[in-house]
Amino acid sequence: MSGLPENSAKRALPARPGTALLTSMGFAAALYLVWVIDQILPASLVREGGIYSRDWSGLDGVLWAPLLHSGWDHLVSNTVPVVVFAFLAMAGGIAQWAAITALIWLLSGLGVWLVAPPHTVTIGASGLAFGWLAFLLVRGFFNRSGGQLVVAGILFFLYGSMLWGVLPLYQGVSWQGHLFGAVSGVIAAWLVSRTVPEPARARRWTW
16 A cells, blocks of 8 residues: 555545545446346356355455345345445545455455355455445544544444444354454554554644
């Protein structure tokens, strides 16, 4: 991740909200497009592209699984979190968001591949959603940004109950994807904070 000016690192909301909203909605639209294609094709993208835990032939599912969903309800339930969290995670710019997303995408997928029960297939964008949410919840602490902490407080109030999803409480839900997504989001927030020059990191909290 390349270095960013201090005001970008501490920014709470996207500087170009229109572009950020179009990008987040475009990503969500791509998920719907993939789902429609999966309904049309005779082969199942879900079976072919999911993460098969500890199966070398299913390791490439790490690249495709976040784009795939088991059904309409699964896709719809992920849509609003994906749009909202992706939008807010673009406060540092599209390039930074792409780097954050790539990190969460890969680390959460690899975590699922290593830890999920054998003979299971994991799909869905919820790992990304948990990663973006965790990033947004902790970035203010790393960046010493009061504005980012305000956004984090609002998100925790609205979506804090989602965090129960990192625990093995619900049958058929990949808590592993949620957990490793969240851990990846925290790592991403820490890495972004390290791109700020040392003198800037030493300064007091800003709003």
